[in-house]
Amino acid sequence: MTGYCCEVTCMEGDTRWHHAERLSDWVIDDLQRVGLVHDRQSIRDVRVERLPESYPIYHNEYPQELDKARTQLAGFSNLRLAGRTGLFWYNNMDHSMENAMQLARKLLREAGRGDVDEGKLAAGDVSA
Numbered sequence: 001m002t003g004y005c006c007e008v009t010c011m012e013g014d015t016r017w018h019h020a021e022r023l024s025d026w027v028i029d030d031l032q033r034v035g036l037v038h039d040r041q042s043i044r045d046v047r048v049e050r051l052p053e054s055y056p057i058y059h060n061e062y063p064q065e066l067d068k069a070r071t072q073l074a075g076f077s078n079l080r081l082a083g084r085t086g087l088f089w090y091n092n093m094d095h096s097m098e099n100a101m102q103l104a105r106k107l108l109r110e111a112g113r114g115d116v117d118e119g120k121l122a123a124g125d126v127s128a
Contacts, residue, residue, distance in 0.1 A: 001044070004031065004036065006027050008020065012050075012053070024048075028040060028043060028046070056088070080103055080106075082099050082100055082103045083096050087099070
């Protein structure tokens, strides 16, 4: 079996938010159109999960506030920020995954584990 996570953006409280289940057919049609799903009958389940405040809404002063927060956080030598929310960097999922892999490699090197095989790292196996 294969599971897909499909984002449908909306604003909290709008029609899509309140009636997300009604969008299932539309999402399945799109999955078929791009070739990820071959026939509707192969779909076992559709689960809707509403995630409020998933995307930031920027205001004009955010760069100054971000600099202030980064300056304060720089005092923590053991803190590593990563991904969209940690770096305040809007990117695509490929960039987020690569960012996670880069951070994992850096942490392993810092821990004296630079010998970990990349394939094992990608599979989540960093055992000795």
